[in-house]
Each structure stands twice: as C-alpha cells, then as structure tokens.
Amino acid sequence: MAEPRATLLLVEDEPEIRQFLRASLSSEGYRIVESASGRRGSIDAATHKPDLAIVDLGLPDMDGVAVIRQIRTWSPMPVIVLSARVHERGKIEAFEAGADDYVTKPFGIGELVARIRVALRHSVRVRSGEQLVVLDDACIDLERRRAHRHGVEVHLTPIEFRLVATLAKHMGLVVAHRQLLREVWGPTHEDDTHYLRIYMKQLREKLEVDPAKPRHFLTELGVGYRLEPKE
Amino acid sequence: MVGRGVWKGYAWAAAVAAACTVAGLGMRPRFDLVNVAMVYMLGVVVVALRHDRGAAIVTATLCVAAFDYLFVPPSGTFTVDDVQYLLTFAIMVVVALVISRLVESARRQARVQAELAIEAETERIRSALLASISHDLRTPLAVVVGASSSLAEAGERLGPDERRALARSVYEQSRDVAERVAKILQMTRLEAGGLKVDRDWSAPSDIVNAALARLRERMASHRLIVDVPDDLPLIRVDAALIEQALGNLLENAAKHTPAGTVVMLKVHRQGGELQFSVEDYGGGLAPTEVEQVFEKFYRAKAEGGAGGVGLGLAICRAIVGLHGGRAWAERLSGGATAFRFVLPVDEAPRMPDEAPAAPDG
Numbered sequence: 297m298a299e300p301r302a303t304l305l306l307v308e309d310e311p312e313i314r315q316f317l318r319a320s321l322s323s324e325g326y327r328i329v330e331s332a333s334g335r336r337g338s339i340d341a342a343t344h345k346p347d348l349a350i351v352d353l354g355l356p357d358m359d360g361v362a363v364i365r366q367i368r369t370w371s372p373m374p375v376i377v378l379s380a381r382v383h384e385r386g387k388i389e390a391f392e393a394g395a396d397d398y399v400t401k402p403f404g405i406g407e408l409v410a411r412i413r414v415a416l417r418h419s420v421r422v423r424s425g426e427q428l429v430v431l432d433d434a435c436i437d438l439e440r441r442r443a444h445r446h447g448v449e450v451h452l453t454p455i456e457f458r459l460v461a462t463l464a465k466h467m468g469l470v471v472a473h474r475q476l477l478r479e480v481w482g483p484t485h486e487d488d489t490h491y492l493r494i495y496m497k498q499l500r501e502k503l504e505v506d507p508a509k510p511r512h513f514l515t516e517l518g519v520g521y522r523l524e525p526k527e
Numbered sequence: 528m529v530g531r532g533v534w535k536g537y538a539w540a541a542a543v544a545a546a547c548t549v550a551g552l553g554m555r556p557r558f559d560l561v562n563v564a565m566v567y568m569l570g571v572v573v574v575a576l577r578h579d580r581g582a583a584i585v586t587a588t589l590c591v592a593a594f595d596y597l598f599v600p601p602s603g604t605f606t607v608d609d610v611q612y613l614l615t616f617a618i619m620v621v622v623a624l625v626i627s628r629l630v631e632s633a634r635r636q637a638r639v640q641a642e643l644a645i646e647a648e649t650e651r652i653r654s655a656l657l658a659s660i661s662h663d664l665r666t667p668l669a670v671v672v673g674a675s676s677s678l679a680e681a682g683e684r685l686g687p688d689e690r691r692a693l694a695r696s697v698y699e700q701s702r703d704v705a706e707r708v709a710k711i712l713q714m715t716r717l718e719a720g721g722l723k724v725d726r727d728w729s730a731p732s733d734i735v736n737a738a739l740a741r742l743r744e745r746m747a748s749h750r751l752i753v754d755v756p757d758d759l760p761l762i763r764v765d766a767a768l769i770e771q772a773l774g775n776l777l778e779n780a781a782k783h784t785p786a787g788t789v790v791m792l793k794v795h796r797q798g799g800e801l802q803f804s805v806e807d808y809g810g811g812l813a814p815t816e817v818e819q820v821f822e823k824f825y826r827a828k829a830e831g832g833a834g835g836v837g838l839g840l841a842i843c844r845a846i847v848g849l850h851g852g853r854a855w856a857e858r859l860s861g862g863a864t865a866f867r868f869v870l871p872v873d874e875a876p877r878m879p880d881e882a883p884a885a886p887d888g
Contacts (some may be wrong), residue, residue, distance in 0.1 A: 387721070399620065488876075493729065510736070517737045517770055518765070
C-alpha cells in the first residue's frame with residue numbers, strides 16, 4: 297500500500313463492533329486507537345493526534361455530534377460517522393458539526409475502507425492546495441475560474457463556480473445542504489434547498505457525460521451533495 | 528370541532544322549537560292543548576336523541592316558553608292560569624334530561640366498544656407481527672448460527688474455499704436479517720405515528736437514482752428500463768422516505784418475477800400529481816390480489832420462500848399516505864402488473880435570477 301501507515305481513532309461503545317473494526321482495519325494496514333466513550337474519544341483525539349476519526353453517533357455518555365464539535369474546535373482531521381437508520385436527524389446534525397462522510401449500520405467493511413481512503417486522500421489534497429478539478433470529460437480550474445469540456449471552454453456562472461469550488465474543497469466527501477447554501481448564497485438562504493436542486497441540474501447538464509446518471513455531482517438524499525473526482 | 532357541534536345542536540333546538548310552534552298553531556283550532564304539548568314533547572325527544580344534553584334542555588326551554596306564550600291561557604303572556612301546565616313543563620324538561628342521558632350512555636358504550644375493537648385489531652397485528660418475525664428471521668438466523676459456528680470451531684480444518692463460502696453465507700443472510708428487521712421497525716414507527724416527515728424540495732430524478740444505486744445488486748437479475756423525463760417538477764417530500772417507497776416497489780418486482788424479465792420504472796407528471804410506476808412482466812396478479820397486496824403481511828400464495836416479511840408494499844402505501852398521495856396496483860394486459868403511487872405537486876418555489884454573469888476573464 298502506497299499510503300503511509302495512518303492512525304485512525306475509533307470512538308465506539310460496542311465492544312463487538314470495535315473488535316471487528318480493529319481486526320479488519322489493522323489488516324488494511326491502519327493503526328487503530330480505540331475509545332469506548334465519547335469523553336474518552338475527545339481526550340484520545342487530542343493526545344494521539346490521529347489522521348482520521350471514526351465516530352459512532354449512538355454513544356451512551358455523550359452525543360457523537362458533541363465529540364465531532366469538540367474535535368472541530370482544534371483539528372480539520374477527516375471525521376467519518378457511523379450511523380443507524382434511526383439516527384437520520386443525528387446524521388444531518390453531524391454534518392453540520394463538521395463530519396465529512398458516513399456509513400450506515402449495518403455496513404460491510406469494504407464500504408468503510410473506501411470512505412477512509414477517500415477521506416485520507418482528501419486531507420492530503422487540502423494540504424497541497426489542489427486547484428484543478430478533473431472530471432470524466434471536463435476540467436475546472438478553480439484558480440483561473442475556467443471550465444473546459446473536450447478542450448472547449450464551458451461558461452459557468454459565478455454561483456456555479458462557487459458551488460463547484462465549495463464541493464471541491466471537500467472532494468469525494470459529503471457537503472451538507474445548509475453548508476453549501478451558506479457558503480454559496482449566504483446565511484439568509486440556509487433553507488432554500490430548491491436553489492441547490494436547480495443549480496445542481498445546471499451543473500450536471502454542463503459538466504456530466506450523462507446528466508441523468510451523474511457520476512460526479514452526486515446527491516446524498518436528505519443530507520447534501522458529494523463531488524466525486526474522476527477515478 | 529366540538530364548538531361547531533355544540534352550535535349545530537343549538538341551531539337544531541331553535542329550528543325544532545319553531546317547527547313545533549308552526550305545527551301547533553296549525554293544529555290549534557281542532558286539537559286540545561294536551562296534543563299541542565305532545566307535539567312539543569316530540570320535538571324535545573327528537574333533539575335529545577340527536578344532540579347533546581345542552582341542546583335538549585334549550586329545546587325544552589324554548590318549547591315551554593313558546594307553548595306558554597302562544598297557547599296556554601291567557602295567551603300572549605307568560606302568565607299561567609292552570610297549575611297543571613307547570614307539571615307539563617316539568618315533564619318536558621325531565622324527558623329531555625332522561626333521554627339525553629340514555630343517549631349519552633349509549634354513545635359512550637359504542638365508543639368503548641370501538642376502542643375494544645381497535646385494541647383487538649392491534650393485538651391481532653401484534654401477534655401476526657410476532658409470528659412473522661419468528662418465521663422470517665428463524666431461517667436466515669439458523670444459517671448464520673450454523674455457518675459462523677463452523678468457522679469459529681472448525682475453521683482451520685476447512686479449506687479456504689469452504690471457509691469463504693461459509694463467511695459469504697453469514698454475510699448474505701445477516702444482511703437479509705438486517706433488512707427485514709429494518710422493515711419491521713419502519714412499519715412499527717409508521718403505525719405508531721412516530722415517524723417525522725422532513726419535507727424539502729427534491730428532484731424526482733435524485734430519488735430515482737438513489738433507489739437504483741441502493742438496489743443495484745438486487746435488480747441485477749432483471750432487465751431494468753428506466754423512463755424519467757428530465758423536465759419533471761421538484762416535489763416537496765421527505766426524499767429519504769419516498770426513495771424507500773419507490774425502492775420497495777422495485778424490490779417487490781424483483782422478488783416476485785422470474786429472473787431475466789423486464790422491470791420498467793416510469794415517472795411522469797399527470798396534472799397536479801407526479802406518478803411513479805413500477806411495471807413488471809412476470810407472475811401477474813389475481814384480480815382479488817390487487818387490493819390485498821398492499822396489506823400488511825400479505826404474501827403471494829405461490830411463493831417458494833422468496834418473500835420477505837410482507838411489509839414492503841404496506842410501508843410504501845403508508846409513506847405515500849403521509850405525503851397526501853395514493854398507492855395502488857393495476858393489472859395490465861399480457862400478465863403484466865403495475866404498482867404505482869402518486870404525490871401531489873405543489874407550486875414550484877421562486878428562484879431569483881442570478882445577476883447577469885460577467886463573462887470571466
């Protein structure tokens with residue numbers, strides 16, 4: 297594996313789930329720090345300085361969302377949330393608190409590992425200040441504010457650019473509706489989800505190979521959007 | 528609601544008293560006062576039977592007053608010459624009270640009986656649920672327990688292929704259990720009214736894509752044709768719930784039709800509604816099944832264990848109902864079946880025009 301050995305913090309109260317995650321994630325080459333409670337997790341995050349945190353939303357002592365908020369006060373490390381179907385609301389709160397991605401219990405290990413890889417790659421990308429978004433047959437230069445498709449310039453409106461830029465800041469990860477609306481249209485438009493629907497449709501028409509089956513501008517139903525880079 | 532009922536009662540009181548008075552005036556030249564009093568009594572009885580006690584007493588009072596003023600000598604005054612009419616008045620009021628009491632207790636009894644019936648129905652559903660849970664979960668759990676115990680106890684004596692096969696069946700069966708449990712929980716929440724509907728403007732194509740992505744593996748056995756026009760209006764729904772409702776229709780089609788057959792997913796606008804349809808060209812539905820399929824725990828009779836808990840379509844209907852829509856099944860020609868639901872389309876929200884985009888350079 298080309299990636300350096302990354303350290304993952306696992307905040308999860310169920311010992312069985314910790315056990316299976318420890319076994320499978322260690323075999324993938326990650327170093328695991330385990331915390332059995334939210335309070336412990338907040339402390340371990342600060343002392344072990346992991347590369348990524350995996351936080352269960354259903355912790356008994358304190359809300360997983362609170363753990364994420366705590367981490368976000370001092371660290372931009374990627375946070376992946378483990379949620380159950382019944383925590384639909386909690387999931388949205390987690391994204392507003394700064395979570396980057398989620399898997400829903402029960403999940404297969406392949407799904408979680410894929411998310412971890414994307415999130416770790418993302419933090420490398422952010423550090424390197426990548427400004428070029430490469431899609432299947434389109435390419436967007438965020439710095440020069442130019443978009444091309446098959447080498448031909450595509451006109452994007454200022455809002456469309458801002459939308460791509462905001463999504464690209466979290467390449468491969470989920471950006472919540474409210475965060476997108478706040479960053480692109482401003483705090484007074486946090487609830488105008490229909491703006492996103494309309495603009496996302498425009499972006500797909502301009503930049504996707506098949507706008508009806510988007511491969512890059514992906515909808516996370518009820519949560520937000522995800523910009524998937526070219527494989 | 529209650530307020531309106533009360534006023535309706537009083538309106539009836541006034542109307543009946545007036546009607547009795549008109550009848551009384553018509554009778555007067557030929558009939559005794561006693562008979563006129565009987566007409567008023569009839570009016571009181573009618574109101575007491577149909578409305579509450581307050582309305583009955585008001586009727587009695589109005590009737591007494593009218594009877595006294597218009598008929599009891601000296602007429603044109605409220606003075607009463609003959610003491611026996613006081614008795615007539617008293618009887619009228621007592622009759623009003625007695626009858627409304629009887630009616631009220633009868634109503635209460637009916638209500639209690641209705642509650643008991645609901646309780647019995649709930650109990651029936653609960654036991655059906657338990658029976659269904661134990662039946663549907665026992666088989667996959669038996670596989671999970673068996674396969675995983677083999678792995679745990681004799682793992683090193685098994686070849687790698689056998690080990691992988693056992694692990695695979697633990698994975699598949701437990702995922703199946705998880706799905707069934709999720710359906711049962713969902714139905715329970717829907718029935719208990721504990722499900723919060725988070726409405727938001729959503730694109731129908733996003734909902735379709737999410738359902739297709741989630742069920743990709745499940746639908747791989749069928750030839751799926753998707754027809755979703757790109758000019759559909761936004762709908763104000765809980766997208767995650769509608770995705771589930773649509774997904775349940777797709778799962779239902781995949782489950783009940785032979786592999787390799789066509790499943791068609793169509794969405795189109797029809798007047799003020801958006802219609803989602805899943806059509807299959809498999810088993811076909813008996814005419815009697817068209818209504819039954821959407822009932823809880825209903826399962827196709829000719830089913831060889833392929834079924835789930837029998838809740839998918841019931842959940843679909845409940846979710847669609849929460850959104851003010853309808854779900855139903857239709858028999859099409861050639862043994863095809865359509866499962867459809869419609870959702871109301873609200874007026875599209877306004878979107879401010881973007882300031883003319885400066886051609887960047």
